[in-house]
Amino acid sequence: MIRRLVLTASFLAxxxxxxxxxxxxxxxxxxxxxxxxxxAxxAxxAPSEAQMQAALAALPAPYNAADLExxxxxxxxxxxxxxxxxxxxxxxxxxxxxxxxxxxGTHPGFNYSKAVQEADITWDGERxxxxxxxxxxxxxxxxxxxAGLPDADDRRDLIxxxxxxxxxxx
Ligand code: HEC
Numbered sequence: 001m002i003r004r005l006v007l008t009a010s011f012l013a014x015x016x017x018x019x020x021x022x023x024x025x026x027x028x029x030x031x032x033x034x035x036x037x038x039x040a041x042x043a044x045x046a047p048s049e050a051q052m053q054a055a056l057a058a059l060p061a062p063y064n065a066a067d068l069e070x071x072x073x074x075x076x077x078x079x080x081x082x083x084x085x086x087x088x089x090x091x092x093x094x095x096x097x098x099x100x101x102x103x104x105g106t107h108p109g110f111n112y113s114k115a116v117q118e119a120d121i122t123w124d125g126e127r128x129x130x131x132x133x134x135x136x137x138x139x140x141x142x143x144x145x146x147a148g149l150p151d152a153d154d155r156r157d158l159i160x161x162x163x164x165x166x167x168x169x170x
Contacts, residue, residue, distance in 0.1 A: 055164050063125055063160040067153075071161025074154045077146075084166050093144060097166050099123050104139075115141035125159050132158070 057064055075084075081093035088095045094110035101124070105117040119139050121127055131138045132155050134148045149155050 051169060052164060055169065056160060059160055059163065060125070062156050063163065066157045066160030068157065068161050068164070070154065071157035071159070074149065074158040075161060077149070078158075081144075081146075084162070086168075096162070099128075099166055100125070100163050113141060113143040115139045115143075125163065128159055128162070129155050 052068065056066065056068060059066075078093075081091055082096050083089055083091060084096045086097045088097060090107065090110045094107040094112070099107075101122060104119045104121050104123060105112040116139055123131075132146075132149045133152075135142060135144045135146050136148075149158065
């Protein structure tokens with residue numbers, strides 16, 4: 001009986017609180033100014049993500065529309081043979097740092113096939129796209145034993161990701 005009275009009393013108190021419109025609307029207003037600072041906080045410690053997005057936007061079409069996360073995942077298919085860091089080792093395939101704008105078959109210390117050495121091409125998005133679509137037919141006789149990436153979107157995403165990760169930020 002007493003307990004029920006207490007509950008009723010606190011219910012009434014809560015109800016009264018909710019009805020005190022001026023103070024009630026002041027109270028929820030306090031967290032609101034705090035909210036804009038909350039989204040700003042995660043942006044600050046991740047400038048590289050912002051730089052990545054800016055660099056992505058600066059790529060020529062269609063690469064500026066790439067899904068970088070999908071590109072990063074697609075590169076898992078290349079990692080067993082290629083490093084991408086500056087000065088990284090050659091493995092089964094040559095190190096790919098700086099490959100965009102590099103003449104095919106010219107990375108120091110890698111023993112390229114004649115097909116790649118004599119290709120006389122400079123790698124850009126479009127050529128890497130053809131290469132990855134079907135390495136065997138793009139430069140017949142090369143020794144990259146990779147079946148190819150048949151999906152054009154995967155190639156676009158991978159090429160954009162690769163360009164951003166093998167090129168020094170400007
Ligand atoms: C099984 C190992 C292997 C895999 C997997 C592989 N590559 Fe290669 N890659 C090679 C080899 C070997 C060469 C050199 C080919 C030659 O000399 O004929 C090469 C050459 C290249 C070149 C030309 C580099 C230059 O300096 O001219 C590019 C670009 C390249 N690969 C990109 C990729 C990408 C991107 C992937 C993933 C989608 C990939 N490769 C997967 C082994 C591999």
